[in-house]
Amino acid sequence: MADRRPPAAAPLLRAALCLLCCAPAAVRAVPELGLWTQAVDDKSGPLIFRKTMFNSTEIRFSVKSFSCLRPVKFTIEWTLKYHTCHNEYPELEEMSQKHELEEDFCAYLKNINCWTTKNENLDCNSDLQVFPSLNNKELTGIRNASNQEGSMDIVARTQRDGFHIFIVSIKTEKADASWNLNVSLSMMGPHGYISASDWPLMIFYMVMCIVYILYGILWLTWSACYWKDILRIQFWIAAVIFLGMLEKAVFYSEYQNINSTGLSSKF
């Protein structure tokens, strides 16, 4: 009897492992990130970022490195738009690439729940060591000078929970100037970098992982108590519990990683 098991077990195990690996792709796309770095030059259009954010999420934007051969003055303008439906304004990315997006983003986005600010006359030349930091007077005015360090680079703060679009447009007064910048953007909410839609999932995976661990302990104890009467099906039940635990642990660690670093661990 016992020698019939390996042929039957191998395909089953393979199927289970395959399901485990394909599950993340099938369930939904990867969790939303919280940190981006991007290269921008004089030919790229406005940058568009989307994320489901909690209220009071702090959006930081800074120029990490730059190269301006000739002195130029930058105008950096950013717009935060809250929208209620998930797939609103799907055309923005394409329009930005084709340089068809109008100057006044808020007017285009119907002016409701839209906040915009800009910093003008940011000097850039080849002698400069650090790029001038951006600020939002509305936000930094609230805090006092000693807190300034902590609120560095905060350009916007969300005012409600939900879907947001963040647009950054970088311009110079001379159209023919050649420059390129490496910019960094982060969106850090009250729970970390995790997006508001992924936060409940992260809690779910954590709870399920604990539940599976408890099942596993219970099942092991029972199996140890009745080890003389164990049937093959009981081994399979143990395998299912183990796979469930592994799946939840992998998901939880990925979400936890995004929450603390803002980046996906590309495994």
Ligand SMILES: *[C@@H]1O[C@H](CO)[C@@H](O)[C@H](O)[C@H]1NC(C)=O
């Ligand atoms: C931007 O980053 C890339 C990759 O790290 C680097 O090769 C490039 O020189 C940077 N550009 C500027 C303007 O610093």
Ligand SMILES: *[C@@H]1O[C@H](CO)[C@@H](O)[C@H](O)[C@H]1NC(C)=O
């Ligand atoms: C400003 O900062 C100082 C030192 O941290 C603190 O004692 C004071 O209460 C702060 N004032 C306001 C208005 O936040």
Ligand SMILES: *[C@@H]1O[C@H](CO)[C@@H](O)[C@H](O)[C@H]1NC(C)=O
């Ligand atoms: C967002 O948070 C701020 C400060 O924590 C609060 O005053 C405001 O009422 C909140 N907005 C919503 C829509 O919950």
